[in-house]
């Protein structure tokens with residue numbers, strides 16, 4: 001914490017920085033990018049406009065905000081990163097997809113060879129490449145270590161057989177990081193390797209999008225049938241992939257993005273809707289004390305979450321407390337988010353029941369039926385049921401915390 | 409209270425079970441949902457043949473002479489099958505409004521056709537600012553030389569795009585929110601001055617916004633009797649919705665129990681994790697409480713009396729139980745629960761809509777308090 005404070009720019013510079021970010025976003029984010037931001041109903045905004053925004057930010061040197069300068073990051077302090085994130089949320093631009101920037105990128109920095117860093121990091125930073133995360137399998141979800149997708153050495157190649165599932169945006173991806181079993185000896189964790197696939201148009205590799213609750217494809221099944229990949233596909237040592245995976249999961253679970261700002265924006269939108277909604281008795285929903293209490297409770301939860309995020313940011317990744325703390329952030333943030341989406345549905349009422357796939361599609365030009373603010377409310381509610389499932393379910397996170405408590 | 413004999417009710421239940429089993433597997437249902445009309449006219453004709461459309465109507469219009477309570481066995485089974493045919497809207501809402509109409513001629517003509525499966529009347533009552541309150545009617549009816557003209561807008565009109573007729577609540581006197589001054593009107597869905605914007609809803613059903621501009625309509629009620637009739641109809645429909653909801657919840661509970669028994673993680677069935685066992689125990693409690701409350705409410709239902717507190721409590725319980733059971737069913741299924749391919753998500757979405765229809769939880773709690781405080 002002290003280090004970053006010492007590094008941080010003076011208050012005057014900070015407000016100038018904020019203004020610079022704000023001005024840039026105002027000028028650089030075009031209508032389609034903003035539309036993608038407005039129509040974001042899950043953790044994964046519309047692919048094309050989001051990647052275009054990524055590339056625009058990259059040209060300004062800002063795409064890989066938390067990355068060190070040597071890998072193409074802007075070299076910002078924690079405070080600057082926070083301001084940048086805040087301004088992005090405030091402007092309503094789509095959140096950049098995390099798989100490259102926040103997941104495999106940091107893992108390559110930590111475990112990659114100089115050659116791998118040089119080969120892969122620039123494409124991640126620039127947004128020219130999109131990486132899908134191939135961890136889960138039909139029979140290996142919470143129990144990831146039991147995964148069975150196999151890679152066997154044959155001459156100068158590995159041959160992969162098996163399948164992955166729930167692979168978000170695999171149908172858009174040109175690259176994939178995946179966990180494969182390279183040995184069946186010892187504990188299940190011991191025979192896993194972390195692979196980097198630099199292309200997905202390989203013979204024997206098929207991708208099938210899965211339609212979600214909201215009616216859109218987001219996750220995919222990925223099938224491998226004798227897929228040959230070069231021996232240098234490993235990140236870290238062969239059979240030591242679990243170490244890499246665990247490091248990266250911690251990034252996924254908490255701390256790599258700031259939820260508090262996002263939640264406050266969502267709450268603001270609910271408040272606007274409640275202000276313009278009748279309560280059925282001639283009053284407004286926003287004046288209903290029951291609404292006010294539910295809303296205030298969510299503000300409280302958001303404040304407590306922010307405090308934990310601040311605490312977490314000050315911890316060293318991989319320190320003894322950081323594991324449970326990231327579990328705690330995962331649980332609290334995702335449950336608060338779910339309650340926010342629930343309140344939104346209640347405020348929107350029956351107009352939120354309208355299924356509007358076309359109006360939700362970026363660039364469709366189709367006007368929503370009913371109030372514009374209600375368009376995204378139901379898909380958000382539906383999609384965010386997944387928030388307590390992915391990235392290690394909330395049950396698994398509670399197991400982690402309980403284990404720590406009982407081991408003391 | 410049920411009006412039909414136990415034998416007849418058992419026979420009806422069996423015939424619905426058979427229909428769901430033979431004609432309504434999940435894939436057949438999904439094909440209807442994504443089809444042009446959103447339901448099957450063949451099924452509807454079959455409903456008429458089986459006497460299902462006539463369950464709560466008088467024998468003089470071809471009905472079985474039962475009451476709303478006699479439809480609950482069917483509704484529960486429709487919940488299990490996720491049936492999308494507009495039974496609730498046509499028989500439960502518009503049909504009951506017609507059955508209570510003062511205009512005997514219109515009533516008998518419409519109900520005879522309804523029971524025969526020849527017309528699909530639906531009820532348009534909700535407005536932008538009404539939430540659950542059927543007395544919040546801004547849509548106006550003006551008399552002009554013997555006829556009546558409707559002007560205004562209704563939202564979330566269940567099955568509007570499929571309807572042949574609309575039964576519409578309109579204000580003839582007073583202000584939005586007044587319990588008095590509301591009448592019900594009848595007009596063809598394609599009448600001049602009626603504009604229906606139809607859409608699918610998240611639960612696989614259809615609904616619409618309906619705009620009325622100087623649309624000519626026939627009054628069904630007089631002397632302010634439309635308002636109380638509408639209230640009664642919505643409360644009865646709440647019973648039907650609760651029965652359907654119980655069918656949905658018991659299906660979700662069953663699927664979740666089955667799934668956790670077979671799904672293995674960490675070398676064991678996930679049903680062996682105590683936290684999931686407790687979650688399922690709570691799903692069972694939520695489902696069974698709703699079921700028991702439904703049964704008792706139905707048994708004590710006053711066909712012509714004031715059921716306000718009981719109806720509101722039942723609907724609120726449906727909201728609470730439905731939300732819990734739906735959310736936990738998804739959670740315990742993990743990723744697969746989030747997909748369109750598995751029926752679990754569709755049951756969940758049906759419960760989600762049920763929570764909002766005819767007044768959400770907050771609205772119902774407010775009604776309970778009002779009824780309770782007034783007593």
Ligand SMILES: Cc1cc2nc3c(=O)[nH]c(=O)nc-3n(C[C@H](O)[C@H](O)[C@H](O)COP(=O)(O)OP(=O)(O)OC[C@H]3O[C@@H](n4cnc5c(N)ncnc54)[C@H](O)[C@@H]3O)c2cc1C
Pocket residue numbers: 132133134135136137138140141142143165166167168169219386389390391392393394395396399671673674678681683684739740741742743744746
């Ligand atoms: C929207 C979404 C996006 C995703 N994106 C990706 C992606 O890009 N890449 C990827 O690899 N994966 C992805 N996943 C997969 C995700 O990581 C898994 O869904 C998650 O790990 C849970 O696994 P599962 O779905 O197999 O559920 P299961 O592991 O079968 O769990 C089912 C239920 O059992 C509970 N449970 C399991 N074990 C225990 C235990 N020991 N104690 C108590 N309860 C337990 C779970 O909490 C859950 O409620 C995504 C999932 C979703 C929903």
